[in-house]
Amino acid sequence: MTLLSARDLNVAYLPARGQRIWSVRDVDLDLAEGEFVGLVGESGCGKSTLGYALTRMLRPPARLESGRITFDGTDIATLSGEELRRQRRNGFALVLQSGMNALNPVRNVSHHFGDIMKAHAREGESSTASDLSERGAELLGKVELEPDVLERYPHELSGGMRQRVAIALALALEPRLIVFDEPTTALDVIVQRAVMQTIKDLQRQQKFTAVLISHDLGVVLEATQRVLVMYAGRIVEDQPSADLLTGPHHPYTEALLGCYADPRAEVVELNGIPGSPPDLSRPLEGCSYNPRCPLAEQVCLEVDPPLLPLGRGRAACHVRTREDARGAVTSNASAGPDPSEGGSHVR
Amino acid sequence: MSADVESTTPAGRRPAARSAPRAEVPPLVVDGVTKTYRGRRREQVVAVDDVSLTIAPGAAVSLVGASGSGKSTIAKLITGLERPTSGSVRFGDVQVGKLSRGGLREYHHRVQMVFQDPYGALNPLHTVEYTLARPCVNFLGMSARDAKQRVDELLETVGLTPPEQFAPKLPHQLSGGQRQRVVIARALACEPSLIVADEPVSMLDVSLRAGVLTLLANLRLERGLSLLYITHDLLSARVVSDDILVLHHGRIVERGVTKDVLQHPQDDYTVQLINAIANPYAAPGSTTPSAGATKDH
Numbered sequence: 001m002t003l004l005s006a007r008d009l010n011v012a013y014l015p016a017r018g019q020r021i022w023s024v025r026d027v028d029l030d031l032a033e034g035e036f037v038g039l040v041g042e043s044g045c046g047k048s049t050l051g052y053a054l055t056r057m058l059r060p061p062a063r064l065e066s067g068r069i070t071f072d073g074t075d076i077a078t079l080s081g082e083e084l085r086r087q088r089r090n091g092f093a094l095v096l097q098s099g100m101n102a103l104n105p106v107r108n109v110s111h112h113f114g115d116i117m118k119a120h121a122r123e124g125e126s127s128t129a130s131d132l133s134e135r136g137a138e139l140l141g142k143v144e145l146e147p148d149v150l151e152r153y154p155h156e157l158s159g160g161m162r163q164r165v166a167i168a169l170a171l172a173l174e175p176r177l178i179v180f181d182e183p184t185t186a187l188d189v190i191v192q193r194a195v196m197q198t199i200k201d202l203q204r205q206q207k208f209t210a211v212l213i214s215h216d217l218g219v220v221l222e223a224t225q226r227v228l229v230m231y232a233g234r235i236v237e238d239q240p241s242a243d244l245l246t247g248p249h250h251p252y253t254e255a256l257l258g259c260y261a262d263p264r265a266e267v268v269e270l271n272g273i274p275g276s277p278p279d280l281s282r283p284l285e286g287c288s289y290n291p292r293c294p295l296a297e298q299v300c301l302e303v304d305p306p307l308l309p310l311g312r313g314r315a316a317c318h319v320r321t322r323e324d325a326r327g328a329v330t331s332n333a334s335a336g337p338d339p340s341e342g343g344s345h346v347r
Numbered sequence: 348m349s350a351d352v353e354s355t356t357p358a359g360r361r362p363a364a365r366s367a368p369r370a371e372v373p374p375l376v377v378d379g380v381t382k383t384y385r386g387r388r389r390e391q392v393v394a395v396d397d398v399s400l401t402i403a404p405g406a407a408v409s410l411v412g413a414s415g416s417g418k419s420t421i422a423k424l425i426t427g428l429e430r431p432t433s434g435s436v437r438f439g440d441v442q443v444g445k446l447s448r449g450g451l452r453e454y455h456h457r458v459q460m461v462f463q464d465p466y467g468a469l470n471p472l473h474t475v476e477y478t479l480a481r482p483c484v485n486f487l488g489m490s491a492r493d494a495k496q497r498v499d500e501l502l503e504t505v506g507l508t509p510p511e512q513f514a515p516k517l518p519h520q521l522s523g524g525q526r527q528r529v530v531i532a533r534a535l536a537c538e539p540s541l542i543v544a545d546e547p548v549s550m551l552d553v554s555l556r557a558g559v560l561t562l563l564a565n566l567r568l569e570r571g572l573s574l575l576y577i578t579h580d581l582l583s584a585r586v587v588s589d590d591i592l593v594l595h596h597g598r599i600v601e602r603g604v605t606k607d608v609l610q611h612p613q614d615d616y617t618v619q620l621i622n623a624i625a626n627p628y629a630a631p632g633s634t635t636p637s638a639g640a641t642k643d644h
Contacts, residue, residue, distance in 0.1 A: 042552045043523065043552050189620060189623040189624060190413050190619060190620065190623045192623070193622075219625040256553070263582040263624065268582070270582070271557055272555060272561075273554040276522055
């Protein structure tokens, strides 16, 4: 069952002067209940902005310019104030990038829990200090922290512990959707693995829908069932994780996979992606990836490819879509939304 | 770095003997070094515990370990930013821990550092040209005009071409990868014989890492630089270095040829590090050994 579906999302940053930066462009996506989805791409591709948009956490200068976000039947894109706050309870939550910056340095951990409980208390509901600390301890337990962490201040915690606290805070309202924005980026490998394990376990036990935002395709592929690849504000590929690894369709996904290798292999070759992503404050011509793409043809310079069904998912690439059509008997019926929803241009 | 050394002698305008093999380059020897800090409750915190290592001229050595293992402290001891509590760091006849301010400055002519955070390592108010010209003027005694030419060469070396496009830029006009290239160019500017790179790619996107790592590896081969590469990322250590040292709680727990150590780790901690790598090619189903169970507190 679909928990959240977004259509035609466009988010722009409005600087004090100068051009708008279109950080998320024409994004369509569906999240099924209990699904664990990854969202990957380079810095500046709009992945965090999209995560903020889905949880209605965008703040100026970012603005949701257009689009619908349906969460469990309610359009949350237009909600504001009290109605939005009410939706957050058992609704959607965001775990912020680097737990250290997400916590108030002059308040202890229990104060953070208190803030959330008070802000989202039901009418007439009031909780005593002992209720709060009991609930706080319970939530900390879920992320494998001891109750005494409640009395500590952020600077007394290690990076991994702070990140766990940030996750516990997101769990406080028992959300059905949690967006994790780069939850392990600032941590070293061993701690990163431990925190990711906690996230995976929690997701399995509590069965919430999870979106994991990361620039690290390795981390994402290990944890998720499906991966959305973003480039220059658009989703360019959407595939089951297992397929993405063995047969990426979009040349950008292929290039991203080339940035990894097994350090134990006999010969290790590491590729980067030459060039850099486009400037999103300027109008783009054709496919946004064309300056870096080894497959680029004339049509790629002229027409932005729509996100069409390909393989068991979707991809936005003229060349690969054509090759696939020629390869004939691929099962287009198997998955993916109606092609007409795919994008702004149809060839 | 002092900025007041504006070519003391007019003759100091020497067109630097670049890339000429410097036969006199000694190895860097860290001998039984221990560094303790005084903790907040006045207890002793041992950051580096009896570490010995040698970096031969032209060698590339990586130093790997989790955060808090003492990696950065070793970098600071080698670059003279900290003094050892006991033991010695020697570079030829230079006793690094005993250098005076002037001596340290002379030492930094030969040993340079590349920092982790390319956002923090560049002065946001200075252009790329200024940042790169300063060490040329200060260490090599170049005139402003020679320095300008040298800046162009440096930019080309690190792949920021055309140089005239990058020289007038301010750090905020560059991407993270471009900034890190500027930081590397600055370290190269005074023609050091050893570069200590402390997590130079950990703040960069995966897509940009390969470019910077290849640059470091090539510079070392072309210029006969020695390189100490500090990281927690074993994949990049494999790409950059011949030899590897694994650090745990301030002690070296394993050392050897990088490839051998990664393929046949002997120490438990090394095994843990290897298993912790997020590797898409180790398929999701293929159970990763229980190293994941390590707790972070």
